[in-house]
Amino acid sequence: MVVTAHPLASVVGADILRRGGNAIDAAVAVQFALAVVYPDAGNIGGGGFLVLRQHDGTLNTLDYREKAPSAAHRDMYLNGQGEVIENLSYKGHLAVGVPGTVDGMVQAHATYGRLPWAQLVQPAVLLADRGFPLTKKEAKKLNEQRKDFIRYNSQSPDFILKDRWRPGDTLHLKDLARTLERIRDQGRAGFYEGQTADLIVAEMKRGTGIITKEDLAAYRAVWRKPVTGQVGDYRVISMPPPSSGGIALIQLLTIAQDYPLQDWGWNTVKSAHLMIEAERRVYADRAKHFGDADFYEVPVKGLLDTTYIKSRMQGYSPKKATSSKEVSAGVPPLPEGPNTTHYAIVDPEGNAVSVTTTLNSSFGSKVFVGGAGFLLNNEMDDFSIKPGYPNSYGLVGEEANAIAPSKRMLSSMTPTILEKDGKLFMVIGAMGGSTIITTVYQIIQNVTRYGFTMQGAVSAGRFHHQWKPNWVLSEWGALGFGTGAGLWLKGHKIVPKYGGIGRAAGILVLPNGQLEGGADPRGDDAAAGF
Incomplete structure (x- = not known):
């Protein structure tokens, strides 16, 4: 089974599996297909993280996160007075980190792939060259971004050749097709060297x-070695720094184990209040302690210490909300002796891949590479451009995530695999910036604590808290009037989030060995299996 953010990409991945490819082969093909049909996040000009569990239980993770250019420096987005220059880290050429996607796919294939490389890239070449029909959502997004595409590009890309795109219009991406051909024929050198x-x-x-x-x-x-944690009957396998997602997810799930959420009920006042208070504390830790472990000593073992995690709930009151002003990062014990799309794949042998990949915000920096036809990321905004200053997602950071040459910026991406009784149980992940962690957290809780199906867990309403700003984002109807009123009486400020929180892709292994896909109805997501 393959679950992705676009039906055509899901079909590409499933076809690779039918032809004898394994989960990594399908992941490579899906990555390049998404770069064509889902350009707001699918990419070759961005980066991502991959979590692999082979059918024999062997684990590995691949960090192909972007890096700061060698000329980057910590104050590059500040003016002479030390104030942040608005949008400089978010839009335009200076917002771009060195892309990692192509090298990541090359390394994944070289280590685990089975089918020939060219066979995996070719479907994306054909989609770009022959064209593909736009969905309603994709046409709308292209129209909304038209002004920025014109503003930040001196050479007009194919995306703005029309004044207005409509559902069903065929989009041909000839420059991108030629770029993909170079990658198909030359591998890594077709992107990081030569014409591209x-x-x-x-x-x-x-x-x-x-x-x-x-x-x-x-x-x-x-x-990199994955982070893992045992939470009840489940072993959680996820991404280490520079992603914050794996550690934060394990912290949230560990805290929840001490409380009878299933007895309290799904999204009731009691359960939602507890989850919000846990999120508040975990995101405070994220702001202080997380960064690129190649540059900063992230206290991974301390942050995953069960005693430490549970101690973070000291001061929690079931009766009232804690002000974020009163919550700060904890001091984890020292060890003994870091816009997005997600796809999930399980192949016929039982190998599982969970991949989250991104340009950061929707359509990244809005900059296309002239003559090459692909978008560049705006991942530099994920650094702490000034201590305590929020990025585009409202997240704040400190020294651990300061800009430095060749450093990887902190991420919230949370590609995750769960085992139960030593066997593959779930493959899950999401898009959504700072809401990725809480999206994955709630979906796992929906299945493991409340008995939801995979599709039901992905479709269910969601809410989110990230320490600062001090409010709860909630999808319309996710909490209901009664729960919303109850949380308000406890002191929570609830802000409606129109358009949805996160977009997830998941696969659940059912007791009879069959696979159930969860494709998010918030987008054009689709599951394809056989």
């Missing part, structure tokens, strides 16, 4: 960006 690299550097020069040929040549994805 020349086009990226030329685009940087046109827009005062700072990525160089040397930055591109030096980029390498990194295999």
Whole structure:
């Protein structure tokens, strides 16, 4: 089974599995297909994280997160008075980190792939060259971004060749097709060297960006040891720093184990209040302690220490909300002796892959590489551009996530795999910036504590708290009038979130061994299996 953010990408992945490919083969093909049909987050100009569980239980994770260019420095988005220059880290060429997606896919395939590389990239080439029909949601998003595409690009990309896109219109991406052909035929060198690299550097020069040929040549994805935690009957396997998602998710699930959420009921005042208070404390830890472990000593073992995690709920009152002003990061014990889309894949042998990939915000920096036809990320905004200053998602950070040359920026991406009794149980992850962690958290709780189906758990209403700002985001109807009123009486400020919180993709292994996909109705997401 393959679950992705776009029906055509799901079909591509399932077809690779039918042809004898494994989960990694399908992941590579899906990544490139999403770069064509889901350009707001699917990418070759961004980065991501991959969590792998092989059928024999062997684990690995791949960090292909973007990196700061070599010319980056901690005050690069501040003016002479030390104040943040609005939008400089968010839109335009200076917002771009060195892309990691292509190298990540090359390394994943070289280590675990089965089918020939060219066979995995070819479906994306055909989609870009022959064209594909726009969905209603994708047409709407392209129209909404038209002004920014014009403002931040000196060479008009294919996306703005029409004044207004309509559902069913066919979008041809000829420049992108040629770029994908170079990647198909030359592998890593087809992106980080030669013509594509020349086009990226030329685009940087046109827009005062700072990525160089040397930055591109030096980029390498990194295999890392996953973070794991035992929570009740389930072993949680997720991404380590520079993603904050894995540790934060395990912290949230561990806190919840001490409370009878299933007895309290789904999204009741009692259960929602407890979850919000846990999120408040975990996100305070995130702001202080998380960053690129290659540059900053993240206290991973201390943050995952069960005693420490449970101690964070000291001061929790079931009767009233805690002010975020009264909550600060904890001091984890020292160890003994870091816009997005997600896809989930389980192959016929039982190998499972959970991948979250991103350009950061929708359509990234809004900058296309002239002549190459693909969008560049705006991941530099995920650094702490000034201590205590919120980024585009309202997240604050400190020294651990300060800008430095070649450093990877902190992420909330949470690609996750769950085992039960030593066997594969769930593959899950989400898009949604700072809401990714709480989205995955609630979906896991929906299945393991409340008995939801996979599709039901993904579809169910969601809410979110991230310490600062001091309010609860809630999808319309997620909490209901009674729960909302009850939380308000406890002192929570609830802000409605129109358009949904997160978009998830999940696969659940049923007791009889069959697979159930969960494709998010908030988008065009689709499951394809056989």
